[in-house]
Amino acid sequence: MKPRAVVFAYHNVGVRCLQVLLARGVDVALVVTHEDSPTENIWFGSVKSVAEEHGIDVITPADPKSHELRAAVAAARPDFIFSFYYRHMLPVDLLAIAGRGAYNMHGSLLPKYRGRVPTNWAVLKGETETGATLHEMAAKPDAGAIIAQTPVPILPDDTAAMVFDKVTVAAEQTLWRVLPALIAGEAPHLPNDLSHGSYYGGRKPEDGRIDFTQRAQDVYNLIRAVAPPYPGAFADVGSERFVICRARLVRPGAATPGISGQLPPGIHVSDNALFAVCGDGRAIAIHELRRQHNGQETIVTPAAFSELTSSVPRP
Incomplete structure (x- = not known):
């Protein structure tokens, strides 16, 4: 039976x-x-x-x-x-x-x-x-x-x-x-x-908020852990919210084109590319960034990111 x-x-x-x-x-x-x-x-x-x-x-x-x-x-x-x-x-x-x-x-x-x-x-x-x-x-x-x-x-x-x-x-x-x-x-x-x-316990969308003062490896792990189809890791720049959907951790010691001097933690644009600087000085290359606005998400280019955040004071 x-x-x-x-x-x-x-x-x-x-x-x-x-x-x-x-x-x-x-x-x-x-x-x-x-x-x-x-x-x-x-x-x-x-x-x-x-x-x-x-x-x-x-x-x-x-x-x-x-x-x-x-x-x-x-x-x-x-x-x-x-x-x-x-x-x-x-x-x-x-x-x-x-x-x-x-x-x-x-x-x-x-x-x-x-x-x-x-x-x-x-x-x-x-x-x-x-x-x-x-x-x-x-x-x-x-x-x-x-x-x-x-x-x-x-x-x-x-x-x-x-x-x-x-x-x-x-x-x-x-x-x-x-x-x-x-x-x-x-x-x-x-x-x-x-x-x-x-x-x-369970995780909420707000748990995807990025603290760029943390180590790059920890930030990258968060991005990987909540990448789509999950809600995504995000950062607010001024009044704008950006979700990092795809990224890659830059290996230690590797040169990152266009980055010169000491940049503060956060998202930056250089040589028409998006990247994030983290608290330990390492960078994360951002391959897909989306803007959340009025319940919609749109892909953001480096130029669009610069324009959207041009009025935001930087440290």
Whole structure:
């Protein structure tokens, strides 16, 4: 008899992991997902669409603690509950409905980077590796026993979106590899030592504000961590807001054409090129700068930046 599952899922990881369950012959009786927010940039795949293509019942409850949701899950009689980038914590009494366990796919190498947006935090903190972890769900977030992990590299110029694509593949590979053992009751349950990691909260668009007095590497990590399709790292010059969408850290000791003397931290123009000077004197070459104005973003050329900021006093 096929194992039955209820799947809580969203985003690309949700899409790919749902497809893995179906490919491995799991009977997915119910999919629980989110309604897309009209205020969010929806750049990722639709779990709801995949479920509907396979004739699976889909619900989108607002409250994971509601009696209606619990009744729907209980009616599905799942052996397993899976959570793949579902955005709400699931209550313990709901998890207990699954007779053979409840498991979550997290986008880091637990116990590191527990909590929200782990890929963005890993890039922001300058990590060189992250990954995906399938773990048992518990009362605390990302605290249950580790079932399997797959690491991926974070290269020096990777943006968070690039790393997230790797993590999505790692999640798919992790689930595909361990699912037969999980179904057979033979999967390992390894310790998740929380003393060796930290919990991180969610991030807001305002967290992308750049402090150019910081080290160039730290500024560059912020730019990479929130680059589009995320809201972006930004700086205000006078009354204008500029978002650095693409950039490259100038290597130590490299000559930057057109830069002479000691320039203050901030965005500058030289030889028809945009660059930022940071607190340690290193430069970041800006390859795409956008202006936010009246709810719209437009690409800004070096000449346009100079014109827009010509009346702003400089240190």
